[in-house]
Amino acid sequence: MSLKYPVRVPNAVSQQVAHVETLFLHKVGDRFQVVAIRDGDRVFRGVLELKETDAGPRPGKFRKKSGSNEEPRSPGEFVDLARSARRIRISDHTEFESRKELKEMLSGYQLEALVVRTCRYCANSGRYSPITEDTAIKADRDYICPDCATRELERELSFKGGLTKAAQDRLEDLLLDVQDLSRITNLLKGDLDPDLTKFDEISATVDDVNPVKTADLDLHPKLKGMTTERFDSLLPVQSLSVRNGLLDGDDQLVVSATATGKTLVGELAGVDRALKGKGKLLFLVPLVALANQKHEDFKERYSDLGLNVTIRVGASRINDDGNRFDPHADVIVGTYEGIDHALRTGRDLGDIGTVVIDEVHTLKEDERGHRLDGMISRLKHYCETRATKRDGYDGSQFIYLSATVGNPEWLASRLKATLIEFEERPVPIERHLTFIDGQEKARIENRLVKREFDRKSSKDYRGQTIIFTNSRRRCHEISRRLEYSSAPYHAGLDYGRRKQVERQFGNQDLAAVVTTAALAAGVDFPASQVVFDSLAMGIEWLSVQEFSQMLGRAGRPDFHDRGIVYMLVEPDCTYHGSMEMTEDEVAIKLLKGEMEDVRTRYTESAAVEETLANITVAGKKAKRLNDRMLGDIDTTRAVGRLLEWKFIDGFEPTPLGRAVTRHFLSPKDAFRILDGVRSGLDPYAVVAEMELADNED
Template identity: 70%
Template sequence: MLDAYQLAAKVVRTCRYCAGRGRYSPLTAETAIEADGEFICRDCAVEELERELSFSGAVSGAAQDRLEELLFAEQDLEKVTGLLGGELDPDLTKYDEVSATTDDVDPVAVSELDLHPDVQGLFEDRFEELLPVQSLAVENGLVEGDDQMVVSATATGKTLVGEIAGLHRLQSGNGKLLFLVPLVALANQKHEDFQDEYGHLANVTIRVGSSRIRDDGHAFDPAADIIVGTYEGIDHALRTGRDLGDIGTVVIDEVHTLKEDDRGHRLDGLISRLKYYCEQRREERAGYDGAQWVYLSATVGNPGELAGKLRANLVEFEERPVPIERHVTFADGAEKPDIENTLVRREFDQESSMGYRGQTIIFTNSRRRCNEISRKLDYPSRPYHAGLDYGERKSVERQFGDQDLAAVVTTAALAAGVDFPANQVIFDTLAMGIEWLSVQEFEQMLGRAGRPDYHDRGKVYVLVEPDASYHSSMEGTEEEIAFTLLKGDMENVVTHYDEDAAVEETLANVTVGGTAAKRLNDRMVGDIPTKHALGKLLEYEFIDGLEPTDRGRAVTTHFLDPDSAFRILDGVRKGHAPGRIIATLELREDDQ
């Protein structure tokens, strides 16, 4: 009709939702969003999205912003709301990709290292040249005995830095190697690795906890050439006056543990006490020149500052061996196992260009949840946590390494570096126990995805339950934490001391160092109010002068904080059974 009247006109689509409200909203290819088989404007689409979100439960502003970004990018309302039900379209769930990067470092040929002949020959048989981070360590005085703090991503070869130094000094007659880690699971694996790789050169033993006997029946041998231990295992040996012999090299793996509220102060104290032990040993024994210290971490926000406090050369290497895709989808706790099952199946059915099937690590927040998820997976899987005995853990590790398992479902046991060649990591929750993950922990865990020589890329899936938390003490909700972690900057490693932590470490330093306790306190990474702590120790009758009392020695031997010590003492005086005393302590910790 308009043509007949020779009137020029342009056909324009309009938003029917707006028309129903008496508004005129023209649509273009860039602004139209599909909904229920028709196209609507952005404002109406956002209103519809908000309506869907209100049905699904409250979500944070960060989560809503993310969904709106996807809505505008995909221009399909159903696709985006599908995420709220665990939609797994990779193009839709993909949050970002961490590219593979390699700094330009001239590699050092192994033949140029000038190590002890036995060690030189061993490494020349294994490698032609060092990886970049290892080459940087050598250039920064590793073989000359300089202390180092090595900061580099997971799977870049940090561990070998400590092994090179330790084996060279051991075979050269400069003392044994101590390799210390935060977790029993990691100590067990490292002990087995060292036995396999270096057992023909040296005696290898392990020290975890306070027991002389491991759960596989092997006794701890303090005279061994290589001691693999947990922080607490070696600290217990120091607190109880064990002779560890001449220590030539100390490797502290996962040194960022210094920032953890519960364990940071103990690692801080251990480092100071172990340095004191080596100094005293050097004064007493002619020919022993002390220990070289190598600190390892993938996640430190203030590497220069921390290296300065530890008096170590900083070796920092920014590399991601393979790219990592990071995905986010939304689901409630009951839906998550079905989503995990789909992801595990999808990955295990594929092979990398290197011929390895896709395997998955699922991180969750409790042993019970580990078992629950593992039972619901169709493909072979097993739970892996601290509740397993040594033989069970080794069985899981072997099965996974042989690609007989499609997945392991774990708590923190794998987070700190047990080297399973997984290419996919799934976060069933963003909590560990009843606390949200830190940025360091999150980065460490997602760093398990993708291994050079195994995989072409890594994949990480974060399964977010809107408005969820796992304990009344937790601040924020899971979707708020998710986007904080995905966007978060690496946190500084700083050791904080409350009164109980200051009292515990000062008591341990008095037990080990006597009159040197203040000197041990002063050189720790964290700041300790020594005068106040000593006053409390005297008040509690944990010390007499600068010597521990019998009570103090019992407290420090068992790593007790003052409140726990007095609750135990009160229970004993009242004649309570040991089980009742332990239950009281456990209930107190749960309340906190």
């Protein structure tokens, strides 16, 4: 190491910055930035000009900078400052000749300097910020420090309308990971760089379950012949169910991912019991579209076995597919409300041997959960009561199906069912997240659909896409903009059109379907890719359960090698004034969220509504029905309200109470209708008043 002159401190500058750790030099224009660092802080900033002398380059003009002001200083003060520094560093952004000139000048005072890699943005602003290969971030042709890169990203985000902290943190993490600012900002312009959009991958998992051979099943000969013709052995979740009492009539809660074969569990039990004369199969789903699909599937599959299949989706005797409901049929496919309406109105459903309740996690929903909870209790009461009156009928087996339950042990215990839980994911699923302007979504969706349809799996199937959005109008809008063949699919289409779309998709004649989240969460489209145009269901954000089930539609083991999910998230977006979170916040919550518990919580209104329905069905035994429901109901308080409002007389519904319960009215809606009628409003005006009141609520 070169010897230094003895350190002198004869002037204000050197006194101010004595014991400097680092003196940093960087050329800007025709002058050198001079920065003195001590304890990590800048204690001096100035500019230096060199001059040529007979002895070589020497300090010419030296100025101290303070904001935009420059204060002249003696060139000798720069020399004293340099001598007081423990180390001198020169920015690598200073061109080679200028570095050489600086080193020659310093050498004249027996001082040495090293050239270091630094952030150009910091250097130009008079900051010393060394960077390494691990910390340097590419920005156009420069490499800058993480702090400057983050500031540049924040500036870019401000032009896009702003992101919430959760989304911004996600992008900043990506920035530090890939170390390329342009790649991150390009994401905001619709770039689909899979290395950046990929949030994670849910690995394929196959539990080691010894399969049950279909030839070994104790089934009715007709069903056994059909089953062995279709399959040599059962899938793992089906095998677990059979080994744990499915064909012995035990109640079961079956929790397993989409496409693992849960539905067949219910079919095997229900069809077997129906063929053996142990009662009909009741297969219940939350939505009319799902009921229509199951009805068609079951008719095609089981009519040849001599079973009559019917559908019950509402109060009407004629359904939208033109089929008349037959309460004497061997198989009834219905919606929760359709069957509950039959119970509330005293309809005879005959001997029910098996009840399959699909999508049982609906129990946690605010609006529909308590009604499903009440319907299960009322249906059990119906079966128990009938069993006491009829010889040869021993009641019904209840089978509950769900892909998404956060508290399966608790739920199985409350339902008094054996838990069959299977964690298999047949194919891996990649989950991708990108932030995008709303105007760009349709263009990106078109690219995703084309890219996926142009691929073929190892099983020779083209990739097909389900696009979930939050309104029927948006379904048509997106479908019109897609270049490859596609179709909208929602409950507003007639039955024939929906079946046509399902057939076209199954035949691979469509590259995509665009559907509402509310409808297609359970419809069986064998898609390889799911795209979320919106993370809302109507004016409500998706729950973790709903999101998990919908993304589970991506990738089928018989068709695809993997599933892929894209979330196209609009920063700072909401779809209704009642939404407290923005779409980018919701996206991170859904991706990181844990499965929510399935519990039914009762407001006073819900408790009164279900107690009224239970009194209508069971009279004085209503408390027993209330007590075995999942949610807690104060029966005494609910009965008091019903008496006060004249919905019941003793333990019988009044004509008003009967009308309220058969139309699934909450007490609030019932009183709104009564007030409208008493005010002389026509029916349309009453409906308008109710909708206005709901919006205000």
